[in-house]
Structures are given as structure tokens and as C-alpha cells.
Amino acid sequence: MNDILPILLSILAALVVLGGLIPVLMKTRKNITRYPGTRDANDPVQPRGGSTAVEDRPGSVADRTAPDGADLEGLETTEVPDNAAGLEVIPVETPLPVAGRLVRLRERLVRSNNVMGKGLLALLSSDKIDENVWDEVEETLLLADLGTEPTMQLVDALRERVKVLGTRTPEQVKLLLREELIKLVDPTMDRTLNVQRHADRPAVMMVVGVNGVGKTTTVGKLARVLVAEDKDVLLGAADTFRAAAAEQLATWGQRVGVPTVKSDIDGADPASVAYEAVKAGIDQEVDVVMIDTAGRLQNKVGLMDELRKVKRVVEKLAEVDEVLLVLDATTGQNGLNQARVFSEVVNITGIVLTKLDGTAKGGIVVAIQKALGVPVKLIGLGEGADDLAPFEVEGFVDALLN
Known part of the structure; x- marks a missing residue:
């Protein structure tokens, strides 16, 4: 009997782990509630018999038909555990402040494989800006996925400003291009x-x-x-x-x-x-x-x-x-x-x-x-x-x- 007891305890421990009873570290004010199968009349999520597992293949997901959109009675009851089975307990991290993220992202974008701004600056700083140059500007913008309408809008604005500006230093070109791009990206959006x-x-x-x-x-x-x-x-x-x-x-x-x-x-x-x-x-x-x-x-x-x-x-x-x-x-x-x-x-x-x-x-x-x-x-x-x-x-x- 004494020999059997340790074996039974080991089996019980294995079942506990397989049952998904390893608790999640939580930051919220209360523990997650395990919702019962019985619900009140106002709950739109009503029980439905059976549950079909879907394999992780594109065909299985694509072929799945959506529940009837006319009513909510077809929804399954979902047992929501207050744990995350199988997850190891890991230390809680301190996320980087938002301000620090912005600095890092700007640095990464500057170093990224971006040719749009650089190409435009090179073209608009040319000694002579003729139709061939403007065609190249359009092509650069379209290849950057700016879209046809925004491309034409930006090119027309640049044409007008370059014509009025007359002489162009690299600093002037960069300033006008910056102003027009900011308008296009639209800082007024919330x-x-x-x-x-x-x-x-x-x-x-x-x-x-x-x-x-x-x-x-x-x-x-x-x-x-x-x-x-x-x-x-x-x-x-x-x-x-x-x-x-x-x-x-x-x-x-x-x-x-x-x-x-x-x-x-x-x-x-x-x-x-x-x-x-x-x-x-x-x-x-x-x-x-x-x-x-x-x-x-x-x-x-x-x-x-x-x-x-x-x-x-x-x-x-x-x-x-x-x-x-x-x-x-x-x-x-x-x-x-x-x-x-x-x-x-x-x-x-x-x-x-x-x-x-x-x-x-x-x-x-x-x-x-x-x-x-x-x-x-x-x-x-x-x-x-x-x-x-x-x-x-x-x-x-x-x-x-x-």
C-alpha cells in the first residue's frame, strides 16, 4: 500500500497539469471568473449542442460557414478558464515608455530600405527640371505605392512651387518637399x-x-x-x-x-x-x-x-x-x-x-x-x-x- 501511494500521487499531479490548472500571473483587480453553463435570459450567448474542432489549415478555416447573422441563439456556450494551460510562469516585464519607442522607430525608419524621399530630393535638386524629371518623380511616387490621385496631387503642387521658387538649393528643395508631404499625409486626422x-x-x-x-x-x-x-x-x-x-x-x-x-x-x-x-x-x-x-x-x-x-x-x-x-x-x-x-x-x-x-x-x-x-x-x-x-x-x- 505504501508503494502504491507515491504512484497515485504522481498520476494525480500529471492530471492536474494536463487539466490546465497552472495559474496565469494577473495584474487586474480581480481574478477571471469561470462562467457557468447556465445563463440568464438576457445573455445572448446561449448553449448549443456539440463543438467541432477546426484544424489549422487554410482550407478548414476558409470552408467554415459563419453562424446565422439573423439571430444570436446559435452561439456556443464557451467555458472560460481562469488559467493559461501549459504556459510557463515568466517574469513580468516593464514596457518601454511611448516617448522612447518613437525615438527608436524614427531611427529605424531613417536606416530602412526607403528610397522615396531620397529619390525625390535628388530629382528636384537637379540643375534642370524638365518633363523627363517630372516623369521620374511620378514614377518614384507610384513605385512607393502612393497611388495615382495622391501622386498627381503632389506633383502638381511641386511643379507650381518649383516654378515660383526659381533657384533651388538642396535646403529649399527639402523644405518644400517636406511641407507638401506633410500636407499629403494629413496632420489634421485624429x-x-x-x-x-x-x-x-x-x-x-x-x-x-x-x-x-x-x-x-x-x-x-x-x-x-x-x-x-x-x-x-x-x-x-x-x-x-x-x-x-x-x-x-x-x-x-x-x-x-x-x-x-x-x-x-x-x-x-x-x-x-x-x-x-x-x-x-x-x-x-x-x-x-x-x-x-x-x-x-x-x-x-x-x-x-x-x-x-x-x-x-x-x-x-x-x-x-x-x-x-x-x-x-x-x-x-x-x-x-x-x-x-x-x-x-x-x-x-x-x-x-x-x-x-x-x-x-x-x-x-x-x-x-x-x-x-x-x-x-x-x-x-x-x-x-x-x-x-x-x-x-x-x-x-x-x-x-x-
């Missing part, structure tokens, strides 16, 4: 993140985009920005299709002491997880709830309908204050097509532009804003945890012109 807590509820933010642009990483980095601003944050892992997405998000949260609401069921209903995250945020009186969503191709109607439903279900509890679309700057005009579709589905309020340091196509900032009337609010210039910061018009243009 780039403030809507993350101020309301009187009775937290601010709610959704992060959307296609597969592979780095949404989960962006949510994690943005959580660091908000923590650096002394905000109480809660993350919602509504990307339930990609393997280990919830654990990845929870790891980002752990690093800055931010909890994550997630489901341990593969292929769980993303709308249900998002709902529970907002409900937990209200219960815990946090400042901001950030919801990570699954990547989806903009031409897949069923998946876009599902994204629309996630937003609608969340709004049963609280208004969605911010919908950020994450775009890869290296995709150029294809990113613009993505932005149009997502904007129609969930009313985009801001753009997060990643990988801006690896491309010469900084003009995509202007093209997206012109097409949608939506500002670029955040930019990422690297893989580091603190390589995400608010977008600054003058800082961006100065970095382009080196």
Missing part, C-alpha cells in the same frame, strides 16, 4: 486611440486583418503600450481557429501582467469568446478590453459575415470603441484592397501598419488614408516587443527625407 474607460464599462477594441499580418503580435505589443501608459488591460483570444493562438496571446499578456480570456476548446465560437472577454472586463472594471480575431481572406463572404457577428455580439454588452485593421506595408496596393473590404464589414476606425522598415513603399500610408478616410494610428518597424508606437506625421516625413 490619430488618438479610443482607449479611455467609460463611466460604467471599459473601452473595447477589436483587432482584425487577413492571415499572416501579425494581428496577435500586434495585440500583444499594443498591450505593452497601454500598460506603459498605466492602463488596466484585459485580452480576449477570439482567434479560435489557429493552433496555439490563444496561448501565444496569453504569453504576451503574461510578459506585462495582463490576463487573457480564452477557450480551451479548439474551434470554439469566436463570438462567444469575445462576449465573455468583454463580460469579464466589465466585471473586473478594467480600462481596456482588446479582442484578437482570426485572420480571414477579404474575399471569403462567410468568414467576413462571422467577423461582423463577433462585433454585433460584443455590442450586446458594450459599444466597440476602436476597430484596428492590421496591414503589412510590404503588400502595397493589395493591402488597400483588403482595407476597403474590412472597412465595409466592421467600420474600421484606424490602421496599424507593420513591417514599414522592410519596404521602400512608405506611400501606402497616404494611399490608404485617401481611399478610406481612416488614419494610420500605429506603425511597427521591427520584431522587438517594443517596436510599435503611435504614428506621427512629421516624424514619419522627416524619416523619409532622412
